[in-house]
Amino acid sequence: MKLYEFQGKSLFREAGIPVPKGAVVTASDRSGLFAPSAVKAQVLSGGRGKAGGVLLASTMDEAKKAADSILSMELKGEPVKAVLVEEKMNIRAEYYLAVTFDGEAGTPLFMASASGGMDIESVAEHTPEKILKLPVDPLWGLTDYKIREMADFLGYENKKEFASFARKLWNLFREKEAVLVEINPLVVTDSGLVALDSKIEIDDDAKPRLKDLFEQNLSEQARITGKEADADHGTITYVPLDGNVGLISDGAGTGMLTLDLIKDFGGSAADFCEMGGLTSPEVMYSAMDQVFSDKKDIRSLLVVLIGGFNRMDEMAEGITSYLRDHSVSIPLVVRLCGTMEEEGKTIMKEAGLPVYDDLRTAVADAVRFAAGGE
Amino acid sequence: MAVLVDRNTRVIVQGITGKSGILQTKSLIDYGTVVVAGVTPGKAGTAVEGVPVFNSVADAMKETDPNAAISFVPPMFAKDAAMEAMEAGIKLLVLTMEGIPKHDVLDILSYASGRGVCVLGPGTAGVISPGKCKLGAHPARMFREGRVGVVSKSGALSYEVGKTLTDAGIGQSTVVALGGGPIWGTTQRDVVELFNADPETEIIVLLGEIGGSTEIAAAEYIAESVRKPVVSLIVGRSAPEGKSLGHAGAIIRGNKGTAASKMEALEKAGALLATTPAQVVELIRKLG
Numbered sequence: 001m002k003l004y005e006f007q008g009k010s011l012f013r014e015a016g017i018p019v020p021k022g023a024v025v026t027a028s029d030r031s032g033l034f035a036p037s038a039v040k041a042q043v044l045s046g047g048r049g050k051a052g053g054v055l056l057a058s059t060m061d062e063a064k065k066a067a068d069s070i071l072s073m074e075l076k077g078e079p080v081k082a083v084l085v086e087e088k089m090n091i092r093a094e095y096y097l098a099v100t101f102d103g104e105a106g107t108p109l110f111m112a113s114a115s116g117g118m119d120i121e122s123v124a125e126h127t128p129e130k131i132l133k134l135p136v137d138p139l140w141g142l143t144d145y146k147i148r149e150m151a152d153f154l155g156y157e158n159k160k161e162f163a164s165f166a167r168k169l170w171n172l173f174r175e176k177e178a179v180l181v182e183i184n185p186l187v188v189t190d191s192g193l194v195a196l197d198s199k200i201e202i203d204d205d206a207k208p209r210l211k212d213l214f215e216q217n218l219s220e221q222a223r224i225t226g227k228e229a230d231a232d233h234g235t236i237t238y239v240p241l242d243g244n245v246g247l248i249s250d251g252a253g254t255g256m257l258t259l260d261l262i263k264d265f266g267g268s269a270a271d272f273c274e275m276g277g278l279t280s281p282e283v284m285y286s287a288m289d290q291v292f293s294d295k296k297d298i299r300s301l302l303v304v305l306i307g308g309f310n311r312m313d314e315m316a317e318g319i320t321s322y323l324r325d326h327s328v329s330i331p332l333v334v335r336l337c338g339t340m341e342e343e344g345k346t347i348m349k350e351a352g353l354p355v356y357d358d359l360r361t362a363v364a365d366a367v368r369f370a371a372g373g374e
Numbered sequence: 375m376a377v378l379v380d381r382n383t384r385v386i387v388q389g390i391t392g393k394s395g396i397l398q399t400k401s402l403i404d405y406g407t408v409v410v411a412g413v414t415p416g417k418a419g420t421a422v423e424g425v426p427v428f429n430s431v432a433d434a435m436k437e438t439d440p441n442a443a444i445s446f447v448p449p450m451f452a453k454d455a456a457m458e459a460m461e462a463g464i465k466l467l468v469l470t471m472e473g474i475p476k477h478d479v480l481d482i483l484s485y486a487s488g489r490g491v492c493v494l495g496p497g498t499a500g501v502i503s504p505g506k507c508k509l510g511a512h513p514a515r516m517f518r519e520g521r522v523g524v525v526s527k528s529g530a531l532s533y534e535v536g537k538t539l540t541d542a543g544i545g546q547s548t549v550v551a552l553g554g555g556p557i558w559g560t561t562q563r564d565v566v567e568l569f570n571a572d573p574e575t576e577i578i579v580l581l582g583e584i585g586g587s588t589e590i591a592a593a594e595y596i597a598e599s600v601r602k603p604v605v606s607l608i609v610g611r612s613a614p615e616g617k618s619l620g621h622a623g624a625i626i627r628g629n630k631g632t633a634a635s636k637m638e639a640l641e642k643a644g645a646l647l648a649t650t651p652a653q654v655v656e657l658i659r660k661l662g
Contacts, residue, residue: 101476103556104588106483138477139484177477206475208450235472241614252554253528256583256610261650263612272613276472306533308499308511309394309470338513338533339401359534360652 001202004042004224006084007217008181008198015172017165018194022086026224027071033085035059039066042082042224043075046199049118051075056088081224089194094185095154096120097166099173102135108173110134110142110166112150116185142170158192165193176213177206235276236283238290243268245370246291246301246330248284250275250310258304258363267367270298279310284318292326300331302366304359307338314340316347323351331369335362376503376548377523377568377575378466378492379442383507386434386464387412388455389446390422394470398446398511399423405508410438413455431455431462442466444500444509452496453478460491468509469495472554479557486559493559499529499551502536510551512536520545522658523569525562526581527552527588531609535581538651544658547575555586562592570600577603577658580645582636584610589636597643604645605657608633611649 003011009019023032024042041053048054053075057063063085073080096116102109113131115123123130132153136142144163151162173181182199207214222228237252245262247269249255255274262269273291275283291301305315319334335356336344348355356362385402389395390412400423402409409425411434418429428434431443443464447455452474459467460482467486474482474496486493494501500510505519511529516537522544526532529551536549550565552558562580569575578600582589589608596604611633637647646661648654 101480101557103558104561104586104591106480106487106557106559108480137484138480139488174477177475179476203476205449205473206477209475249530251528251530253526253531253581253583253609254534256613257531257534257651260609260612264650278472306530306537307513308529308533309398311397337537338516339511341513360650 001204001207001214001217002044003198003200003202003217004044004082004221005040005198006042006082007220008200009084009195011172011176011200012195012198015168017168017172018192019198020086020089020194020196022084024082025067025085026082030064030067033060033063033067035063036088037063037085038088039063039070040084040086041070041073041075041080042084043078043080045076045078048075053080081226089187089189089196091187091189093188095156095188096131096184097169097186098180098182098184099136099169099178100180100182105135107135108138110136110146110150110170112154114154120184136170138174142167156188156193161192176200177203177210179203235278236287236290237272237274237276238294239272240294241269241271243270244297244299245366246270246295246298247304248273248275248287248291248301249304250279250306250315254304254306254359258302258359261360261363262302262367265364265367267363267370270295275310279314281314281318281321284315285322288319288322292328298330299370299372300333300366301328302362303332303334303336304362305334305336305338307340307344309339311340312336312338312344313347316344320347320351320353323353331366333362333366333369335359376506377565377572378494378501378548378550379503379507379509381506383442383466383509384408384410384438384440385509386410386431386438386440386443386459387422387425387446388431388443388459389448390414390425390427391417391420392446392448395446396422398444399425401511402444402508405514407507407509410434410440431458431464435462440464442468442509444468444470446470449473449475453482456482456493457485460485460489465491466509467491467493468498468500469493469553469559470498470500470511471495472497476557483557483559494550495553495559496557497555498553499532501548501550503548504546512549516540517549518545521547521574521576522579523547523565523572523575523577524549524579524581525552525565525569526550527554527562527583528581529553531581531583535579535607535651535654538655539658542655544655547572558588561588563588563595566592566595566600566604570602575602577605577661579654579658580604580606580640582606582608584608584613584633584636585631587631590639593636593639593643593645596640596645600644603661604640604643605648605654606637606640606645607648607651607654608636608640611637
């Protein structure tokens, strides 16, 4: 779950991390507007500043105009439905400070740079030595010597203030089970460190034990955007593509291999649909539903199954029950093998459906059928 | 020999009384894996497929002397079970579940590295040393004993390549799946290192995919230290840029993580590149 800046800042405030005074303004409620101020688009995507989503206003008139202008914007396809109006800060320096995790090293990671601001991506690309990456052992927590290392790297004088700030950030990262807490810029003002922006993403897998946090923030987002949060599709990943061979697989690795093979055989996939780890007849059914309801013009459907934890009898049940409920007129190519494959093949056979064992043959046929071949 | 698991592996199944636990325990025993105990709190005294069930890993340790654990414990309880197994002295832990909260995974991995525990996963299909021990979901007929070591992130891709090799008469020493990420315990580099030191493994097959940089780290190790032939297959070369294809690792960021950049690094490191499983077979045959 990604949070809007103002939602992240309310978590900051709760955690005792200094943020500017501000108010949320929407098209229907402008009572919070004030000046002088910074008027900032509330969107979940990045790159807002470069796209003109932040305007400065010296007078109320300017603030109104800025809000009107930003509330009519679309940033990376996301219509702006709210702005955050904040007091202007007297900025002496802009830092970058974030906590996330390095999945390949399997450890939480602090990142700090004295070159904060809009161009941090280019700093990362061209002068990576200007970003300190500090792994933190989650069981030890953020130790004093790592805090000192960061403060020294940033060149920030008030070590005690920085230590308190960094600890609060770390505690927030842990307690709210964030996968990312990013402050860019973290500004140095006359009165000390202030989080001028916030980008927070909470781990969706932690939802069962953070029900209130999810409920509160998602319903707030729904009120702002005027639409419900996306339905939970379980572990299914669905990516529409441009071709005409529909594709469903029971693993991302084999799905990507099949994508490559479809291309090698001169075809093109209409989608990438991968069922993930927790499969069942219902998941198989809804994967087919997803592809057929999104893709009206596919010419063949290729289902690639190789069962380890997922059971081929359950996959066959899902496929046959979908075909009982829907009329499917395009050729169906099912490669099915692995756990409980005999049972799965029997179910398919009783439904009059052929089953492939070899992946290449299956892909070749699916591509040929899509091209109108017999 | 082989790596990670062999005939001396004595397994406990955590979460043995759940639906997956029961089905997979049967499949492990059918394969010949020595399953000595199961653990489900509150179910001591019962048995699953003839395997005695204990309330705690510590109890199972006292009576059955296991050295590896496979966990089917549901995601929200997986951390507790993993900590319990590690504290009791288990040195190889296979975490099959997906959806374990990420901070729990980070805690598990921190604890594991302090204790020298090898963690496969989370979200892994596990590991098989054909003919000796299966500690995962592998369909038995797709694997046979031999001298090719296979390491893969994706479980299904490891079956696919295992099946293609086996159908071609090429056996495997050990086949290891690491899980789809976004956080990994054991990585490709770690397993390549194990294969490099394993006298039974003569050829290493490295299966990778777009996204992340673990294949690059493996390539660096191969360039430095591996003299055994390495055959590599990176899938997702036809994926459109910038799209996430399931595994959270499979997101192309700039040039890093593309199939092309990984293939280049592996080729430079001396690996032979295949673009399909069938080509993996061809390359191995050429090696003789």
